[in-house]
Each structure stands twice: as structure tokens, then as C-alpha cells.
Amino acid sequence: MKRLRKILRRHWVYGPLVVFALVALAPFYYLLITAVKDLAEASTEATMWPRSFALLDNIRFVLSHPDYRVVRMFGNTMFVFALKTLGTVLTCSLAAYGFAMYDFPFKRIIFFVLLSAMLIPAEILGIPIYEFMVNTGLREVAYIPLWIAAWFATDIFIIFLFRQFFQNIPKSLIEAARIDGYHEVGIFFRIVMPLQRPVFVTVILLYFIGTYNDLYGPALYVTRQENWLMVHSINIFESLYRSGSSAYIVPWNYVSVATLIAMIPVVLLFSFMQKQFLQSVAGVGDKG
């Protein structure tokens, strides 16, 4: 009895840990088994273990649907991601380096003003930009509205993140590079950038997730079907049998397969870079 109490006291932690783990895993479990069910079962019943096995048929159906051009949608998404990320990584890290390393009158105040811009909701900024894009006809040209701002160091949080890391670079290292005859810009690209690789990787990861998940931009600026992004890939099946406003059935099995396909890139990314990502996200908190 005493032994049992001792074990309980030492291991009670597993109780809540497991409960939360089950809650976190439940959506995945249901997603997986729904992808296996056939249309009749998935759209009319709530079986906790699939009675039918139609996974391969479901995949075949999803991939052969004429609207579901997954390679194209993924390619489009990658195009936006590449331009957005390149712009942000380059301009934000440069800006952050300037803030971290050089003196400038009222530098702290300027930085504070930039930081407070983070509080401005995107909604309030969106109207004039939308107006501009429509008036200039750039609305749906090469996804310009989705990535142009990234080239002007407008992601203040990323500047903040970079600055936190750059501030910890020993000044003596920079001095030594100067003595060795490096130009300031050279120091940044040849010494600081390689030294701070983990932050750069983190930003790229964050941006992948951000671009992949963004709904607001595409909802505003993507209308033509050939421009569809991965964001549009699931709705094809969710509204497959929608007719008018009356009740309709949702083919959850196809929706689940499309969801799983959409998750593949994210899962791959995380399994390769999990450690780095977890470390640096935690690092953001640490630097406080």
C-alpha cells in the first residue's frame, strides 16, 4: 500500500500527460480512419473503426478529380513561398543587423515605433493595398500582392527575432573581422549569416507554415482556377455534393484524403527539422 502510494506520487504526472496526448491525437486518429472508409460509411455514419476499406479507391478518386491539380497547386504555393521567404529573410535580417550593430539618432524610439506597428491589425492595412492592387491591375499578376511587402522588411516580428540573436554576437568578433579588412556588408554575409544559420532556418520554417496556412491573402487575391494554391485543395471535395443552400452530404473520406495529402509537406519538413525548430522556437522565449 505504501509502495503504491509512493509510485503514485512519483508518476501521477503521466495521468494528465496521457489524457492530453489522447486529446491531441484524437483528430489524427479520426482523420486517418475516415480516409479509409468508403463514401457511404464516411458520409452517413460515425464508426470508430472503419467497416469498409476503400483507402486506395479514395486516393484514386481524389487524384483523378479534374479540379484537383495538386502538382500545379503545390507549385504555385512554392512560388509564393519562395518569393516571400527570400524577401523577408534578406531584408529583415539586414534591417535587424543595422538595429543591432550601429548607432543612429533615436534608434530605440524608431525600433519601438516599428514594434508597435505589430499591433495594427492586418484588416486595417488591407483596404488601401487591395484598392491599389485592383486599380493598377496587379491583383492577380504573379501573386504580387502576396509577396511584394515581404521585400520591404515589413515583418516586424522577424526583425525583432533576428535582432535578438544578432545582439548576442560578441563585438570582438566583428572587430576582428574589421581588422582583417572585411567590409561591413561582407561581415554580414560572410560571418554573421553563417554563424546564425539556425535563426535563418527557423524563419524559413515559420514562413513555410505561414505561407502554406495563409487564407486571407488567397481569399482576396486568388480567383482564377489556374492560380489556385494548396489552400484551395480541400474545398473542392468538401463542396463536391453541395447544391444550392439545401442540406447536402459531405464526402468526408475524400476530404480526409485531400487533407492528408496537404499535410505531407509539413510532416516531411517537421520530421527533418523538428529538433532545430523546437530549439529555436523555445529560444525565442529564452531570450526575454
Place this chain on the structure above:
Amino acid sequence: MQGKKKTGSLKKDKRYFMLFSGISLLGFMLFYLYPIVRTLMLSFTNRTLFSLSTEYVGMENYIYALSKDPLFFHSIRLSLVFASVSGLLVLMTALMLAMLMNTQVRFIGVFRVIYFLPFIIPSFAVGAVYKNMFDPTTGAINRLFEVFGFDTISLWHLSPESALMTMILISGFGFGVKMLVFLAALQGIPRELYEAAQMDGASKTRQFYNITLPLISPMLFFNVILITIDGLKAFNLAFVMGNGEGFPANSTLLFPIYMFVTAFNMPFELGYAAAMAWIFFLIILALTGMHFLLSRYYVQKDIV
């Protein structure tokens, strides 16, 4: 740490600062300052996207929003409810999980990965995944209720009465990143503090209130601000749950959705939407300001 710089290098410094950081100042003007001023100007006009003539209407848009538009108040109220309840839920879950993870038991790495899993569902898929789970006929939730003997059949996101609550529950899965921030803060607390407290005979609860909470308070502050603003700005989840229009019966019409519908759907009432956006902005400012004032009472040190 910050040694005085040689005065001779200041001029050079200025040049390099502009070389490196100038782009961010330009970006600030183009993508923050200009839009915010332009939105303010628009808010005093009756402009629609395709209107040929735009007239100055003074405060009319503001008066209309505040006195004649029931949907405006409705959406603001929904956003406030969503931000506070969902924020509290996420905050508590994240802190609780972070504390559990900080206990250094075995297999903690596995749990860490599991808790992070909901985060990797793309946000556009979140709606589909959870809509399926909560669906009254095909969903697992009602089925589980049945198994455990509750015979109440809830319609969850399909009924105007429970749609907002369902959305809040789903948003509760978004604790991943916040949990990691808390965990990092917790791991920064020296173990000796707890050992000393243990020796003095302080209970676990006392230790939590007297050591843990004060020491993670900067991160708490940081997270509360992030979560509140996230909640007020929440767009993605409400967009997919409400089919982009606050379905069912405007019960998930958070303010960002309402503004989106007003500004970017027929008849593209940019002027009116701009006025609403400004009121919303002022509300956010007021809330954040209040929070900064409050934080003096519980935060131990500044974070910036």
C-alpha cells in the same frame, strides 16, 4: 554590456544604419503608415471599389456603425468573447502542459512531439478535420457521448447556439507554440530555488505562486498579448468554420470576417469598412494599453 562608442564612428554608423535598416523604414512608410492614413481618409467617404465619384461624408460611417448597424456590434461582441474565452483556454492549457513537461519524467520527448502535432495540420484543413469530428451524424464526438451514456445530441458547429463555443473548443488545440515559450521560461528557472523552498517546507502550491509565477511573468505577459491580439484578429478558423460568411446565422461572424465581407464582396464598401476597421483598431489599442498598465502589477522585468 553596452560600452560607449567612440564619437568619431557615429557618422559612419549612421551611414551603415541607413544602408542596412533603411529598407525597413521605407517598408514601414509604404505598408504601415500609408495604409493607415489612407484608411482613415477613406473612412470619411462613401467610397466603394468601383464608384466613379467619391463624396466626403464626414462622420456618417462612424455614426452608422455605432448606432444603426446591429451586425457591427454583434461581430465586435463575438470577437471579444472569442478572444477572451479562447485566449484563456489556450493560455491555461499551454501553461499546464509546459509545467507537466518540465517535470523531467521519462518519455517526455514523445509527449512533446504529440502535443505539437495539432500544430502541423494546415489551418485551411483544420476546419475540415474538426467539422468531421463534430459532425452530428458522422462525427466521433457525439458517438463518444453516446458510448458514455449521454443521450444529448448537440449540433455543435451547425447550430447558431453552439457554433461559437465549438469554434472556441477547436481553437484550444492551438497551444503548441505558446507551450514551448512557457517551457523555455520554466527551464530558465534555477532548480536551486525549488530545492531551497523544499527545505524550508514550502508546499508545491506555495512554490508555484512564489517562485514559478513571478519568474515566468514576462513570458506570461508576452503570451497574453500575443493570444489576445491573435484572438481579436482570428480570421482563418472563422473563415473555414463559417464558410466565409459567419455560418450558421451569423453566429461565427467575428469582426475580421464581417469587415472582409463588407470590404471585399459586393458592393465593396471600402469607406464604411475603413471606418469599422478604425473603430476596431482603437478597441485593440485600448485593450493593449490596459494590459500594459495591468502588467505593472505582475510582471517582474521588461522583455524588450
